[in-house]
Structure formats: structure tokens, C-alpha cells
Amino acid sequence: MRAATPQALTQASLEPEPLLHWAMDHWGDALAFTTGLGPGGIVLLHMARKRSSRVRCVFLDTGFHFAETLQYAQDVAEFLDVEITAQDPEPFGPTWREDRLACCDHRKVAPLAKALSGKRAWVNARRADQGGMRAGLAHIQRDQDGFVKVNPLARKDRSWVNAYMSAHQIPTNPLLEQGYGSVGCAPCTRKLKAGEDERAGRIFAGGKTECGIHTRLRVKQD
């Protein structure tokens, strides 16, 4: 995936909020919001809500989320006054017990491709400081099909995100206060050990650091 910074954007406007608002103006309804309900994604929804009274966002309900996460989805949607819609996978299909790769493909990658179908661009909360495949992350990326990922938090870190959440008194998933650094599906998330990075508690197939929505996704555009 290539970095592709629009020439119209100056360095100053690559700050999260101006970049996000530029993307909303530029793509309109062809810009998709999704959320894993992590603090970064919630910050972006809060910023989006300042620009528009009609913010719609998709949450991938894999069927394996913590009860706390599902309750948080409702609570934070109400707090932000945004619409968070669950995108369910097709019934049945593989589970993490047999094959984590196939489970993520069935419950995350395929439903996300469906949710993004017909869209031109997608807002992401990934940050370069999360390391792994995210190291060096650009603010704007374009794939071989022309689909664009907008990454307003690319150059921010977790403490910046936490400070934004605190400054605006935005609630967080209560599991983050119980020792989890990043919350995904319950069978594939563990609490952090001392000194571990925030995403170290996420468990993916083959010891990978990503579930596949940023590596195996192909988006069908009109």
C-alpha cells in the first residue's frame, strides 16, 4: 500500500482533526468510519461529530466480544451521539478454536469488506508508534485498487490519545482499567504483563500482529 499525501494538505493540516475534517469534506458519504471501540477510534468519532451531526460507524460484531465491550459500544454511542451499527458475519463459519486465521477472515475481514463496499476511503485509528506492520505508517495510503485509508493518528502516541479522552471526559472500555492494553475478541485478548506494549495482549493466527483487516482486505468499489 503506497503513501499518498494530497498536495492540497499542508504539514500543519496533517494534525488529526484538520485531516479528518478534510477527509469528511472531500469524500462525503463515500468515507467510511469503522471502530474497534479502542480509544483512538473513539477520539476520531468525537472529532467527526464536531464536523457533522450525522456520523455513522460500523462495529464488527464477531460474536466473541467481551460483554463489557458490547455494553461500551452502546454507552459511548450515546455519549458521542453517533450511530454505531453492528456488522455481523455470515452465520456459522470457523471459530478461533479450530483456526484463528479462518475465524478472523470470516468474522472480521469478510464483514468489513461488505461494510466498505462502494466506499472510496476509510478512516483508521492506527498509529506508527504501535510498531509491527504499523511502523512508519503514512497519514494517507492508497492501495492498488485506488481505495484510500486515512490515518489521522499516524504520528500521535497513546498518551496523546489518552490526554484527548481525558480532556473531553470521554468514557473508555472498562477493561482498559483492568489490565488490558488493547481489547479485541475475548478468546484472543489477554491482560498485559509488566512492560509490554499496548497490543502485546492481542493474539492472532501464527503469532502475527494483525488480524487481517489491514493486510488481507480487498474493497469492491463501484
Ligand code: SF4
Ligand atoms: S480475534 Fe479471535 S475470536 Fe475474533 S475473529 Fe479473530 S480469531 Fe476469531
